[in-house]
Amino acid sequence: MNQVKIAPSLLAADFGNLQRDVEMVNESDAAWHHLDIMDGVFVPNISYGMPVVKAIAKHASKPLDAHLMIIDPDRYIQTFADLGVYLLTVHYEACQHLHRTVQAIRAAGMKAGVALNPHTDVSLLKFILKDLDLVLVMSVNPGFGGQSFIPATYDKIRTLKKMLKDQESSALIEVDGGVGPDNASKLIDAGADVLVAGSSVFKAKDPKAIIAEMASVKVS
Numbered sequence: 401m402n403q404v405k406i407a408p409s410l411l412a413a414d415f416g417n418l419q420r421d422v423e424m425v426n427e428s429d430a431a432w433h434h435l436d437i438m439d440g441v442f443v444p445n446i447s448y449g450m451p452v453v454k455a456i457a458k459h460a461s462k463p464l465d466a467h468l469m470i471i472d473p474d475r476y477i478q479t480f481a482d483l484g485v486y487l488l489t490v491h492y493e494a495c496q497h498l499h500r501t502v503q504a505i506r507a508a509g510m511k512a513g514v515a516l517n518p519h520t521d522v523s524l525l526k527f528i529l530k531d532l533d534l535v536l537v538m539s540v541n542p543g544f545g546g547q548s549f550i551p552a553t554y555d556k557i558r559t560l561k562k563m564l565k566d567q568e569s570s571a572l573i574e575v576d577g578g579v580g581p582d583n584a585s586k587l588i589d590a591g592a593d594v595l596v597a598g599s600s601v602f603k604a605k606d607p608k609a610i611i612a613e614m615a616s617v618k619v620s
């Protein structure tokens with residue numbers, strides 16, 4: 401059984417000290433850097449765009465896990481590949497032709513993920529699961545850091561885990577929103593492979609210790 405991966409979300413970093421915070425993640429037990437790209441249309445917030453992704457990529461030593469909260473993400477697939485993104489995740493709710501988008505992500509040389517909003521049923525991915533490297537289960541409504549975790553997520557992860565097993569899919573399950581040491585074990589028990597954590601890491605006195613605590617949770 402693989403160890404859980406921790407992906408600190410840089411949305412909660414200090415943007416005035418971005419290099420310092422990226423380097424903190426480099427030196428920690430985190431597996432990936434999680435990048436939240438928001439367009440102000442799909443979600444009611446604008447985060448950051450390509451120049452900031454480029455700056456992060458320059459200092460990051462771990463794979464870049466980009467979570468696109470933008471409509472019609474096909475427009476930017478090649479740009480993210482050129483910036484060195486490892487895993488590109490698009491929202492089910494933001495794509496007209498999800499299968500085509502996933503194929504385009506892989507053709508550009510990246511791993512492909514699909515994110516689901518809290519209200520979106522995992523069964524909608526039934527016929528595309530085999531084409532995915534990751535499913536991102538949103539445990540808050542996308543758009544902002546620092547929100548409260550939605551408890552229905554546990555059942556959603558369990559249902560998705562069963563679907564993946566039934567289809568013999570090796571896609572990872574990533575959980576994003578309101579995640580921290582308090583719910584990490586329960587999420588891992590439910591079947592999560594990757595935990596995204598923003599506020600619980602960057603607002604902590606000792607961010608590296610919080611990352612280490614979550615990364616060391618035993619997988620049963």
Ligand SMILES: O=C(CO)[C@@H](O)[C@H](O)COP(=O)(O)O
Nearest residue numbers: 542543545546577578598599
């Ligand atoms: O995608 C998102 C929000 O839309 C996340 O990646 C958040 O950035 C996670 O922040 P916390 O809930 O952990 O503070």
Ligand SMILES: [Co+2]
Nearest residue numbers: 436467576596
């Ligand atoms: Co995210």
